[in-house]
Amino acid sequence: MSNIFLDISRLLARVSNALHPTGVDRVGLAYMEHYRPRARAVLSEFGFSTILSEKASRQAFDLVLGSQPSRHAIRARVVRGIVGLRRDVPKRGVLLHTSHTGMQYPRYFRAMRRRGIRSVFMIHDLIPITHAEYCRPGIKEVHRERIHTALSHADGLVLNSQDTLDELQAEADRANLPMPPNVIARLAPGISSRIDAPSPLEHPYFVMLGTIEPRKNHWFMLHVWRKLVEQLGALAPKLVIIGRRGWECENVIDMLERCESVRCAVIELPDCTDEQMLTWLQHACALVFPSFVEGYGMPLVEALVLGVPVLASDLDVFHEIAGEIPDYLDPLDGPAWVAKIRAYAQPFSAERAAQLARIEHFNIPTWREHFEHIDRFVEMLVQ
Template identity: 65%
Template sequence: MSTIFLDVTRLLTRLYDGLLPTGVDRVGLAYIEKYGNNARAVLSERGFSTVLSERDSQQTFALLISSRQNRNAIRVMVARACLSRLREIKLRGILLHTSHNGMEFGRYYDAMAKRDIRPVFMVHDLIPLTHAEYCRPGVDATHRNRIHTALKHGSGLITNSQATLDSLAAEAQRANLPLPPTVVAHLGSGVTPRPLATRPIAMPYFVMLGTIEPRKNHWFILHVWRRLAEQLGAATPKLVVVGRRGWECENVIDLLERCESLKGVLIEEADCSDEKLHAYLQHCQALLFPSFVEGYGMPLAEALALRVPVLASDLAVFHEIADTIPDYLDPLDGPGWLARIHAYAQTKSPERDAQLGRIERFREPTWAEHFERVDAFLETLR
C-alpha cells in the first residue's frame, strides 16, 4: 500500500489558536484516526509545503486527536519541519487533503509532483461559486481558483455528497476543465454513544447548530422567535443557538444582543463542548436547520442518529441524506416555520410523534462506510 500523507495545516493552525473543531475539522480528525498510524503529516503556507518526519508526524497526530493546545510543542514541530524540508527526498505516495485551505497554489502541486506524491482532495461544497452572496467578499474568486486548480492537478477528488459532485461537474463543464476521477463518500455523523444526560432546560426548547453566517438563516429564525414570544409570552419555548459568531452577521448580532422580545427565551452557546451539545440535542423538541444552501449538513445526520426530530430547509442534499424523514419547509416560509414550531412545542404533538416514527428507519452514515468507499477509490488510482 502506498504511503498516505495528510495535510494537517488547518487543524494545527486552529488548535494553536484555541478554536473548537468545525465540521470540516472533524473530517480531518476522522482521517487522522483512520490513516494516522502509518501516515506522514504535511504542513503548508501559501503553497510552500513540507513533510514531517515519521516521529514528528505521530506527535502531531496525537496532539490533534487529543485537542490539547500546546503552543510550544507546535512551534517546535513547525521549526523542525521547516529544517527537514532542506533534506527531503522523493517520498512517493498519495496525499489526502480534506480541507479547502491552500488548494489554490500551483506550487503546492508542483512540490508534490517532485516528491512523487499524488494529491487527492475532498471537495466539501462550491457554495462561494454558486451562492457568493452568502460568503465574505472575495471568497468566490479564491474558491474558484481552488476548485479550478484541483480540477487541473488533482489525481482524484472526493465529494461528501452527490449534490456536491453535481455542482463540481457543472463547474468543470462551465470552465472547460477535465473532471478527474471522483467518488461520493457520505460523511460519518460523528455521534458517539453517550448515556442520557440530565435535561438542561426544564421547559420545551429547540436547537439551532452552526456558525452564525448569512446562509444559515439565523436572522429569519430569530424573527420567527420574536413572533412566537409576542404570541405565547411566558409559554414561549426556548431557542438554543449553538455556534460561533461568523462574518457578515451584524443584523443577527443586533437581534441577539438588543432585541427585548428575545430576552429570556434565547440562549447563545458560542463555545459548546460535545458533552453539552449532546445534552441539548437529547432533550430538544427538534433541531432547526433552515439553511439556504449546504454542501452536506452534518448536524442533520447527527441529530437523526440521536433520534432527534429535525425541521429543515427543502434542499436536495438533505433529501439525499435523510430521505423523507425530516419535516421540510421553504427557508423563507415564515408562517410555515411558525406553525410547525408551535406544533412541535406541544407536550403531545402528533406531528413530532410522526417524525419520531419515521426516524426508526434512518440509516446513519458511518465513517466505516465512508472509508470503504475511499479505500476502494484509492486502489483504482494506484
C-alpha cells in the same frame, strides 16, 4: 498498501490557537485517526509544502489528537521533524487533503507530483461560487481559483454528496475544465449515541446549531420566534442558538441584543463543549435547520443519530442524506415554520411522534463505510 500523506496544516493552526473544531476540522481529525499508523504529516503554506519525518509525524498527530499544546511546543516539534527529511521521505504515495486550504496553488500539486505523490483533495461545497451573497466579500474569487486549480491539477477528488458533485460538474462545464477521477463518500457524524445527562431546561426548546452567518438564516428564525412570543407569551418554546457569531451578521446581533421579546425566549451559547452541545441537542423538541444552502449538513445527521426530529429547509442535499425523515419547509415561509414549531412543542405532538417513527429507519453514515470508499479509490489511482 500505498504510502499515505495527510496535510495537517489547518488542524495544527487551529489547535495552536485553541479553536473549537469546525465540521471541516472534524473530517480531518477522522482521517488522522484512521490513517495515523501508516501516514506521514504534510505542512504547507502558500503552496510550499514539507513532509515530516516518520517520528515527527507521529508526534504531530499526537499533538492534534491529544490535549492542546502551546504554540512553542508545536513549533519545536515541527522544526525537529524537518531535520533529515531528505533521507527519510518515501518517494511514492497518495496525498489526502481534507480541507480547501492551499488548494489554489498549482505549485503544491506540482511539488507532490515531483515526489511521485498523487494529490487527492476533498471538495466540501461550492457555496462561495454558487451563493456568494452569503459569504465574505472576495471569497468567491478565491474559492473559484481553488476549485479550478483542483480540477486542472488534482489526481482525484472526494465529494461528500451527489449534490456537491453535481455542482462541481456544472462549474467544470462552465469553465471548460476536465473532471478528475472522483468518489462520493458520505461523512459520518462525530457522535454515535446519547449520553446520560438530564435536560438542561425544563421548558420546551428547539436547537439551532452552527456559526451565525447569513446562509444559516438566523435572522429569519429570530423573527419566527418573535411571532411565537407574540402568540404564546411566556408559554412560547425557547430557541437555543449554539454557535459563535460569524461574519456579516449585524442584523442578527441587533435582534439578539435589542429585541426584548427575542431576548426573553432565546438562549445564545457561543462556546459549548461537545458534551454540552450533545446534552442540549438530545433533549430538544427538534433541531431547526433553515439554511438557504448547505454542502452537506452535519447537524441534521447528528440530530437524527440522537433520535432528535429535524425541521429543515427543503434542500436537495438534505433529501439525499435523510430522505423523507425530516419535515421540510421553505426557508422563507414564516407562517409554516411558526405552525410546525408550535405543533412540535406540544407535550404529545402527533407530528413529532410521526417523525420519531421515521427516524428509526435512518441509515446512519459511518466512517468505516467512508474509508472503504476512500481506500478503494486510492488503490485505483495508484494501479
